[in-house]
Each structure stands twice: as structure tokens, then as C-alpha cells.
Amino acid sequence: MESITKNRQSAAALRAMVARAYGPDEVCDGEDWAGELGNGCFNVVYRIRLRSGTQAVLKIAPPPDVEVLTYERGAMATELAALRLVREHTKVPVPEVEFADRSQEVCDAAYFFMSYVDGDDLHTLRDTLTDAEKEAYDERLGAITRELNSIPGPAFGPLTGPGTRTWRPAFLRMVDELLRDGERRGIALPCGYDLIRGLVAAHADALDEVTEPRFVEWDLWSGNCMVRDGRVVAIVDHERAFYGDPLMEFGFAGCESSAFGDSTAFLRGYGHPPLTEPERIRRRLYNLHLALVLCIETTYRAYSDDGHYDWACGHLRETVALLGG
Incomplete structure (x- = not known):
């Protein structure tokens, strides 16, 4: 479902995020290396192909100028905490967090990369x-x-x-x-x-x-x-x-x-x-x-x-x- 909370980014910004997370050698050229996964209703989520052929998932928080519900403020920090807790205390399968950045230096919001799940x-x-x-x-x-x-x-x-x-x-x-x-x-x-x-x-x-x-x-x-x-x-x-x-x-x-x-x-x-x-x-x-x-x-x-x-x-x-x- 379409939502104004989805913080879509340009190809240049996505490449900058990939470079920061995995290094410049993993940034792909050309087309079809990034595609939006459209099932979510809050955060924008991208499927990313790295130069090595590995796939990852990039999740970006809403734009800072978009008002969200009170309980949704800081939702990305909550998700990172939840993923850590689930991995540490259970055997429930969840994606692995590969990189997280809240600096807003290459993107206007927090984002993180996680392992791609084939399913x-x-x-x-x-x-x-x-x-x-x-x-x-x-x-x-x-x-x-x-x-x-x-x-x-x-x-x-x-x-x-x-x-x-x-x-x-x-x-x-x-x-x-x-x-x-x-x-x-x-x-x-x-x-x-x-x-x-x-x-x-x-x-x-x-x-x-x-x-x-x-x-x-x-x-x-x-x-x-x-x-x-x-x-x-x-x-x-x-x-x-x-x-x-x-x-x-x-x-x-x-x-x-x-x-x-x-x-x-x-x-x-x-x-x-x-x-x-x-x-x-x-x-x-x-x-x-x-x-x-x-x-x-x-x-x-x-x-x-x-x-x-x-x-x-x-x-x-x-x-x-x-x-x-």
C-alpha cells in the first residue's frame, strides 16, 4: 500500500549507502541492481545486489518532515533492538543486521542493511x-x-x-x-x-x-x-x-x-x-x-x-x- 512514510532515495544516495556499508568495491554500475520491495506500509525497503553477487535488503526510516504516530517515533531503533533480542534469546529465524547508520550523513533518515531472505x-x-x-x-x-x-x-x-x-x-x-x-x-x-x-x-x-x-x-x-x-x-x-x-x-x-x-x-x-x-x-x-x-x-x-x-x-x-x- 502506498504511504507518504516511504522514504524513497535516488540511485546516487543508494550507492552511497551501499559504499558506506560494504565498501566502494561492492557498489554496482548499470541497471537492475536495486529494486523496491512493495509489501510494507511504513518503511521503504529495497532489494540490493552487490557487485560480488550477494543480495541484501535495505530498510530506510520515514522522512524527517513526515509526521508519524507517537508510537512510531524511533521505530527503526526498536526494530534493531528487537532483532538483537530475538537472535540472542530464541531460535526464531530472523534476518541478520549487516550494517546500521543513524548519522543522516548520506541519507536524511536512519537506515540499515540486513541479510536477504529467499522466500x-x-x-x-x-x-x-x-x-x-x-x-x-x-x-x-x-x-x-x-x-x-x-x-x-x-x-x-x-x-x-x-x-x-x-x-x-x-x-x-x-x-x-x-x-x-x-x-x-x-x-x-x-x-x-x-x-x-x-x-x-x-x-x-x-x-x-x-x-x-x-x-x-x-x-x-x-x-x-x-x-x-x-x-x-x-x-x-x-x-x-x-x-x-x-x-x-x-x-x-x-x-x-x-x-x-x-x-x-x-x-x-x-x-x-x-x-x-x-x-x-x-x-x-x-x-x-x-x-x-x-x-x-x-x-x-x-x-x-x-x-x-x-x-x-x-x-x-x-x-x-x-x-x-
């Missing part, structure tokens, strides 16, 4: 899979998510800090930041801002059940799962990770909304029993947060198609109703 994203392939194959992948995503959630955190909140000792204030801040982002740009929501704040406050006691901060990938859906020959070969796009409640993972969203599919196979792979009543309340709160993100980001990214916004608003109405609004 297809699972979302693109889903329509070609049998039901049994889809379930097997969803089970595998459940197991991968549980492994990611095994990483302990020092506090609740951003990977790069600062954090809070308890989960309730951390989550309430996440929701409040989104609502302030929406109000600042005058974004219309199908439910009033004050109504949403009231609903979250009324159900906030359920958050106190969460006492241990854990690594939460949050954006682990099929589009960020790379597969090849029936295997998961990499999980990509980690810029939304934080320390929080594992129940906030995307794979659990279908437990309280059919809009995100069926979570049965995911739960089986994760090894999670059916949700308790407090867990269902928390998951509804997390679906509310997810719906707010999906609604509000459409304005910040200047999507040309209203379909994404309309779908997200429908999900927001559904979740508000489940919470008694």
Missing part, C-alpha cells in the same frame, strides 16, 4: 494452500509467538525505554497516545473519543492480572512470515515490538473478532487454553487498541484508498459494542 510471504501464498496447510502454518506461528514471548523484559513499555513497573499504566498510555494522535489531526472515529476513554477506564482492572513484562512482537501476521518449501524461514518487520502482555499478540485477535480469522490453530500451536473471562476482556481492549491504530494511521500515511479506513472503523464499532459501548 515468499505467507499472506501472498494463503489462497494457494489447502486448509490443512493453512492450519499447519498457523500452528507454527503460534509456537513461534510463544518462543518470542519467552523473552523477559525489564519493564512494561518500549524496548528502548522508558518503561513502567506495572502493565496498566503502560497500556493506558499506549491508548491515550493514539487518541491524542487522532485528536491532533481531527480524525473522525465512528465512536466518540470520550466514549473510548471511558470504556478503557471501566475495564482497566483486567490489566492488573499481567505482572511479568514479556517481549511482544505484536505485528506477527502472515504478511510478516517468510516461507519456503513448506517451512518458515524468517519473521520480518519488528519495529512495533514492545514489552507487555503476550495476549496482545496478533495471533490472539481472532479469539474476540472474526475479522482477524480463526485463532484455533494458533492457540493449539501456542499451547494456550481457551481464554478466561479476564483474558477475554483484555483481548477486547487489545482489539480496541488495534482498531484505533488501523483507523488513525490512514490519515498519517495519507492512504489514497478509503477501504482500509472503512474496514477499520467497522472493527472499531464491533469491539466497542463488545465492551458495552
Whole structure:
């Protein structure tokens, strides 16, 4: 999807970045050595061929003059931290960071190079899979998510800090930041801002059940799962990770909304029993947060198609109703 946050660079700038990362001898001449990978909606991502024939992936942060959502500020630093944590503490396959530069000397934003992963994203392939194959992948995503959630955190909140000792204030801040982002740009929501704040406050006691901060990938859906020959070969796009409640993972969203599919196979792979009543309340709160993100980001990214916004608003109405609004 097209977004104004995609910070496309000239061929000369890309060559300068390659030279800084790998040395001038690896800079290619001619054509077809760099091509944009178009699946992402936030950062621009390029597939780069080096002179040696090796391929790499270049990811560039948004332009400095483009306003992003509050939680998206410093997203590249978050992704670099997440990649390091996943590599150090799990066996979940992720790309290797080969070079990172935040100096803004050859580009107007931070960027990093990572290893190229030969595979297809699972979302693109889903329509070609049998039901049994889809379930097997969803089970595998459940197991991968549980492994990611095994990483302990020092506090609740951003990977790069600062954090809070308890989960309730951390989550309430996440929701409040989104609502302030929406109000600042005058974004219309199908439910009033004050109504949403009231609903979250009324159900906030359920958050106190969460006492241990854990690594939460949050954006682990099929589009960020790379597969090849029936295997998961990499999980990509980690810029939304934080320390929080594992129940906030995307794979659990279908437990309280059919809009995100069926979570049965995911739960089986994760090894999670059916949700308790407090867990269902928390998951509804997390679906509310997810719906707010999906609604509000459409304005910040200047999507040309209203379909994404309309779908997200429908999900927001559904979740508000489940919470008694």
C-alpha cells in the first residue's frame, strides 16, 4: 500500500549507502541492481545486489518532515533492538543486521542493511494452500509467538525505554497516545473519543492480572512470515515490538473478532487454553487498541484508498459494542 512514510532515495544516495556499508568495491554500475520491495506500509525497503553477487535488503526510516504516530517515533531503533533480542534469546529465524547508520550523513533518515531472505510471504501464498496447510502454518506461528514471548523484559513499555513497573499504566498510555494522535489531526472515529476513554477506564482492572513484562512482537501476521518449501524461514518487520502482555499478540485477535480469522490453530500451536473471562476482556481492549491504530494511521500515511479506513472503523464499532459501548 502506498504511504507518504516511504522514504524513497535516488540511485546516487543508494550507492552511497551501499559504499558506506560494504565498501566502494561492492557498489554496482548499470541497471537492475536495486529494486523496491512493495509489501510494507511504513518503511521503504529495497532489494540490493552487490557487485560480488550477494543480495541484501535495505530498510530506510520515514522522512524527517513526515509526521508519524507517537508510537512510531524511533521505530527503526526498536526494530534493531528487537532483532538483537530475538537472535540472542530464541531460535526464531530472523534476518541478520549487516550494517546500521543513524548519522543522516548520506541519507536524511536512519537506515540499515540486513541479510536477504529467499522466500515468499505467507499472506501472498494463503489462497494457494489447502486448509490443512493453512492450519499447519498457523500452528507454527503460534509456537513461534510463544518462543518470542519467552523473552523477559525489564519493564512494561518500549524496548528502548522508558518503561513502567506495572502493565496498566503502560497500556493506558499506549491508548491515550493514539487518541491524542487522532485528536491532533481531527480524525473522525465512528465512536466518540470520550466514549473510548471511558470504556478503557471501566475495564482497566483486567490489566492488573499481567505482572511479568514479556517481549511482544505484536505485528506477527502472515504478511510478516517468510516461507519456503513448506517451512518458515524468517519473521520480518519488528519495529512495533514492545514489552507487555503476550495476549496482545496478533495471533490472539481472532479469539474476540472474526475479522482477524480463526485463532484455533494458533492457540493449539501456542499451547494456550481457551481464554478466561479476564483474558477475554483484555483481548477486547487489545482489539480496541488495534482498531484505533488501523483507523488513525490512514490519515498519517495519507492512504489514497478509503477501504482500509472503512474496514477499520467497522472493527472499531464491533469491539466497542463488545465492551458495552
